[in-house]
Amino acid sequence: MKDAKNVTITDSEWMVMRAIWTMGHATSRELIDAMNELEGWSASTTKTLLRRLIQKQAVAQHGGSRPFTYKPVVGEKESMAAAADDLFDHMCAMRAGSTIAGVIQSRELSRADIANLQAILAEKAKTAPEEVQCNCLPGDQTC
Amino acid sequence: MKDAKNVTITDSEWMVMRAIWTMGHATSRELIDAMNELEGWSASTTKTLLRRLIQKQAVAQHGGSRPFTYKPVVGEKESMAAAADDLFDHMCAMRAGSTIAGVIQSRELSRADIANLQAILAEKAKTAPEEVQCNCLPGDQTC
DNA sequence: CTTATTAGTTTACAACTGTAGTCACAATAA
DNA sequence: TTATTGTGACTACAGTTGTAAACTAATAAG
Numbered sequence: 001m002k003d004a005k006n007v008t009i010t011d012s013e014w015m016v017m018r019a020i021w022t023m024g025h026a027t028s029r030e031l032i033d034a035m036n037e038l039e040g041w042s043a044s045t046t047k048t049l050l051r052r053l054i055q056k057q058a059v060a061q062h063g064g065s066r067p068f069t070y071k072p073v074v075g076e077k078e079s080m081a082a083a084a085d086d087l088f089d090h091m092c093a094m095r096a097g098s099t100i101a102g103v104i105q106s107r108e109l110s111r112a113d114i115a116n117l118q119a120i121l122a123e124k125a126k127t128a129p130e131e132v133q134c135n136c137l138p139g140d141q142t143c
Numbered sequence: 144m145k146d147a148k149n150v151t152i153t154d155s156e157w158m159v160m161r162a163i164w165t166m167g168h169a170t171s172r173e174l175i176d177a178m179n180e181l182e183g184w185s186a187s188t189t190k191t192l193l194r195r196l197i198q199k200q201a202v203a204q205h206g207g208s209r210p211f212t213y214k215p216v217v218g219e220k221e222s223m224a225a226a227a228d229d230l231f232d233h234m235c236a237m238r239a240g241s242t243i244a245g246v247i248q249s250r251e252l253s254r255a256d257i258a259n260l261q262a263i264l265a266e267k268a269k270t271a272p273e274e275v276q277c278n279c280l281p282g283d284q285t286c
Numbered sequence: 287c288t289t290a291t292t293a294g295t296t297t298a299c300a301a302c303t304g305t306a307g308t309c310a311c312a313a314t315a316a
Numbered sequence: 317t318t319a320t321t322g323t324g325a326c327t328a329c330a331g332t333t334g335t336a337a338a339c340t341a342a343t344a345a346g
Contacts, residue, residue: 001230010333014233022235022279022286028293037281044336047294052333066293066342076286080234081245087144087230088250090157091223092165097256100246102224103231103239104263111271113240114264120247121257121264128254136165138180143165143219155304171323187306190324195303209312209323 002086004078007056015039016049020059021076027067092143094134145229147221150199158182159192163202164219170210235286237277 003009009017019034020026026034028050035046050070053059058079062069088096109117134143146152152160162177163169169177171193178189193213196202201222205212231239252260277286 001233008332011233012334018233018235018279018286022277022284032293034280041334042336043293044338045334048335051295068293076235076238077241080238080242081249083230083234084242084246085249087226088246090144090154090161091226092161092219093251095219095223096246096250097252097259098220099223099227100243100250100252101256101259101263103227103243104260104267106228107231107239107243108236108275109240109243109267109271110275111268111273113244113275114268114271116240116244117247118261118264118268120244121261124247124252125254125257125261128252128257130254132251132253132256134165136161137177141165143161151302153303175323184304185306186323187308188304191304191306194325204324211324 001083002079003056003058004074004082005057006082007058009053009056009058009079009083012045013049013053013056013058016046016053017058017072017074017076017079020070020072025062025069025071027069029067031070092134092136094132094143097132144226145222146199146201147217147225148200149225150201152196152199152201152222152226155188156192156196156199156201159189159196160201160215160217160219160222163213163215168205168212168214170212172210174213235277235279237275237286240275 001009001011001014003017015038016031016035019031019038023030023034028047031050032043032046035041035049036043050059054061054070058072058074059070060073062071088099091099104117134141136143144152144154144157146160158181159174159178162174162181166173166177171190174193175186175189178184179186193202197204197213201215201217202213203216205214231242234242247260277284279286
């Protein structure tokens with residue numbers, strides 16, 4: 001999974017990011033407790049993940065003195081968009097439509113979300129091509 | 144990334160699956176050539192990936208004699224749906240809507256795809272909740 | 287000040303991934 | 317029947333990921 005800066009964020013790291021994003025900012029203690037409750041991780045595990053996230057510059061350490069505060073460097077929305085794009089990049093372009101359909105069906109969406117999607121689709125319909133080409137192999141073919 | 148049988152398919156393996164799905168069935172030679180052209184991989188690499196996919200039962204070996212034929216065991220559509228669901232499971236439920244919106248905007252969709260999505264959304268609108276709850280941390284909060 | 291506690295840093299280590307070389311055996315050509 | 321070659325099996329190996337123990341430095345408590 002890629003984040004907003006196109007760095008790979010692993011699954012476990014993603015869990016930590018979620019917590020940090022939701023809390024806005026947190027001390028390591030808060031994160032350790034949250035991760036322990038959410039995933040049952042030991043303190044060390046959360047510390048390691050936090051260190052790796054700092055290395056990847058997905059999280060930054062703030063405050064000069066000891067109980068440091070950790071804040072996200074990459075945004076949640078952008079990171080999710082990047083991860084989703086990364087996923088769809090690995091799929092056949094022809095299948096994107098039905099995959100999105102599946103996602104929409106299996107997720108809960110608010111009225112506002114739905115209205116928003118409808119607006120986007122209406123706009124997109126104006127310039128939509130009749131067919132989308134398969135891009136799995138070199139040369140044209142239908143997958 | 145998870146496949147239709149909820150087995151983890153790695154990025155490289157996914158490339159091979161795409162080729163197999165598109166070809167429908169293929170000999171190792173055909174796959175080796177395709178992968179070499181697509182990704183520049185050596186024959187060994189493709190063989191290894193193929194072996195791992197067989198182990199994971201995502202691909203099966205057919206035909207009793209030597210140039211075997213390889214066929215997908217898991218379907219493309221289902222695997223893509225599983226991978227997409229897997230991704231969205233790692234994200235805050237509140238953000239699914241805007242993430243889907245981003246995907247729709249960045250992908251090419253055919254007229255038929257769009258019509259299909261519109262139909263699904265219209266149906267879903269009937270029972271949509273006003274708000275979707277954040278599910279990032281234990282206890283309610285807004286992320 | 288000394289001690290206890292908490293927070294941060296180093297080290298560990300097995301499993302999984304990406305990438306590929308080598309070996310062995312079956313099919314084919316000579 | 318033997319030599320050749322295409323294909324499948326086994327081995328390799330460094331880097332990444334998940335998970336965590338141990339060690340060290342900074343505070344807080346007494």
